[in-house]
Amino acid sequence: MKGNAVLIVEDSPMVLKVLKHLFETKQELSPVFAATLSEAELYLSKPDTPYLVAVVDLNLPDAPNGEVVNKVLAVNVPCIVLSGSYNDKKREALLDKGVVDYVLKESRYSYEYVVKLISRLQKNQFIKVLVVDDSKSTRAFIRKTLKQHLYQVLEAEDGIEALAMLQQQPDIRLMVVDYNMPNMNGYELVKNIRHKQNNKNLIIIGLSAEGSGALSAKFIKNGANDFLRKPFYHEELHCRLMHNLEEMELFEAVKDAANRDYLTGLFNRRYFFQVAEKLYENAVEHNKPLSLAMLDIDHFKQINDSYGHEVGDYVLTKLADVLKEKFARFTVARLGGEEFCVLLSGLDIDKSQQLLDNFRCLVAEQKLAIGGIDLGITISIGVTDNTYSSLSDMLAIADKCLYRAKQAGRNLLILD
Numbered sequence: 429m430k431g432n433a434v435l436i437v438e439d440s441p442m443v444l445k446v447l448k449h450l451f452e453t454k455q456e457l458s459p460v461f462a463a464t465l466s467e468a469e470l471y472l473s474k475p476d477t478p479y480l481v482a483v484v485d486l487n488l489p490d491a492p493n494g495e496v497v498n499k500v501l502a503v504n505v506p507c508i509v510l511s512g513s514y515n516d517k518k519r520e521a522l523l524d525k526g527v528v529d530y531v532l533k534e535s536r537y538s539y540e541y542v543v544k545l546i547s548r549l550q551k552n553q554f555i556k557v558l559v560v561d562d563s564k565s566t567r568a569f570i571r572k573t574l575k576q577h578l579y580q581v582l583e584a585e586d587g588i589e590a591l592a593m594l595q596q597q598p599d600i601r602l603m604v605v606d607y608n609m610p611n612m613n614g615y616e617l618v619k620n621i622r623h624k625q626n627n628k629n630l631i632i633i634g635l636s637a638e639g640s641g642a643l644s645a646k647f648i649k650n651g652a653n654d655f656l657r658k659p660f661y662h663e664e665l666h667c668r669l670m671h672n673l674e675e676m677e678l679f680e681a682v683k684d685a686a687n688r689d690y691l692t693g694l695f696n697r698r699y700f701f702q703v704a705e706k707l708y709e710n711a712v713e714h715n716k717p718l719s720l721a722m723l724d725i726d727h728f729k730q731i732n733d734s735y736g737h738e739v740g741d742y743v744l745t746k747l748a749d750v751l752k753e754k755f756a757r758f759t760v761a762r763l764g765g766e767e768f769c770v771l772l773s774g775l776d777i778d779k780s781q782q783l784l785d786n787f788r789c790l791v792a793e794q795k796l797a798i799g800g801i802d803l804g805i806t807i808s809i810g811v812t813d814n815t816y817s818s819l820s821d822m823l824a825i826a827d828k829c830l831y832r833a834k835q836a837g838r839n840l841l842i843l844d
């Protein structure tokens with residue numbers, strides 16, 4: 429992985445000002461700035477900083493003809509070129525040389541595009557792409573093109589090998605699939621992935637040397653997200669990949685938001701049941717330990733009444749943050765109001781009880797500082813590790829234990 433350092437080589441104070449401002453909104457990136465080629469060379473010579481990308485101006489005081497590009501590419505750092513003037517030939521030559529993109533310094537939007545592209549490159553490092561083509565040279569060309577944009581690249585010679593790789597590595601997010609292959613062609617492969625295996629969480633780009641529009645339609649009808657005809661220009665492949673990835677990420681963000689409680693970011697009740705049912709069935713089938721805990725803040729109404737709803741919300745989010753941290757391996761949800769639930773799978777009850785009771789003590793000891801007030805809260809917990817006849821039954825019993833903890837004076841854990 430290349431980390432998050434970005435080298436900007438630019439001598440124009442105006443451009444620097446805009447870029448610095450834009451990078452302030454991207455805390456996950458760490459930019460360094462050089463105004464000349466010699467300054468940039470100093471940065472690039474430091475072996476301890478693997479730059480994610482360099483953004484370079486073609487016209488520098490000590491390098492007026494784009495010399496900086498070769499220096500950056502020579503040390504295997506992806507390069508985005510900023511240019512004051514547009515030239516088709518120069519652009520094509522630079523892209524062929526291996527730069528990620530050639531961006532014209534036109535307006536604020538150009539710089540926003542550069543920062544967006546850098547974020548894309550950062551994310552690409554975690555994206556596995558499987559290239560399926562029987563031609564070794566085509567695979568090599570696509571691999572090189574994808575590597576320029578920092579994707580993790582895997583290769584398969586035909587559909588059968590591709591299916592085996594998908595089985596072994598279910599985290600493959602993207603496939604570039606040729607049509608004409610022995611054993612299983614691209615079209616059969618797409619059909620197999622979409623219809624037989626019902627795998628929808630994968631972007632598939634179809635490829636073919638054959639010119640018929642009917643073939644691209646066939647690819648798309650059977651579930652490919654997009655289609656390219658060979659030979660294609662590398663930039664076209666990148667545009668299509670980026671477009672499809674952005675769409676998928678947006679869809680995943682919407683899906684994730686629908687599964688989470690808006691205030692705390694924990695899973696909501698509906699999604700909790702979806703996940704928990706699977707864990708429950710697995711535990712029952714394989715006789716694995718499973719415990720379920722219901723947690724509730726004591727006298728929470730008093731906090732709202734004394735300090736207001738905003739403080740109440742703050743307490744809920746703080747408690748949720750500690751829950752997320754302490755039970756990161758487990759399934760945690762806000763079931764509603766001041767009621768939380770933790771499903772601990774694979775842990776025997778002694779350990780679960782210990783973990784939960786430690787958490788109860790931690791909450792009781794911690795003071796939440798809000799606007800000068802040191803606010804202390806306690807929680808009550810009900811737990812069961814008996815799977816009974818359904819997950820709902822487990823929840824009802826844990827809830828009864830919680831009620832008993834409240835009756836017994838609160839700040840307690842009661843085990844079924």
Ligand SMILES: Nc1nc2c(ncn2[C@@H]2O[C@H](COP(=O)(O)OP(=O)(O)OP(=O)(O)O)[C@@H](O)[C@H]2O)c(=O)[nH]1
Pocket residue numbers: 691724725726727728729730732736737738739740741744764765766834838
């Ligand atoms: N601030 C805030 N309050 C909430 C939210 N959801 C529910 N509540 C409040 O949570 C309180 C729950 O109060 P009760 O059910 O009476 O329980 P309690 O005061 O915690 O008392 P015990 O559970 O018996 O210890 C109510 O005052 C609700 O208005 C929320 O999202 N934000």
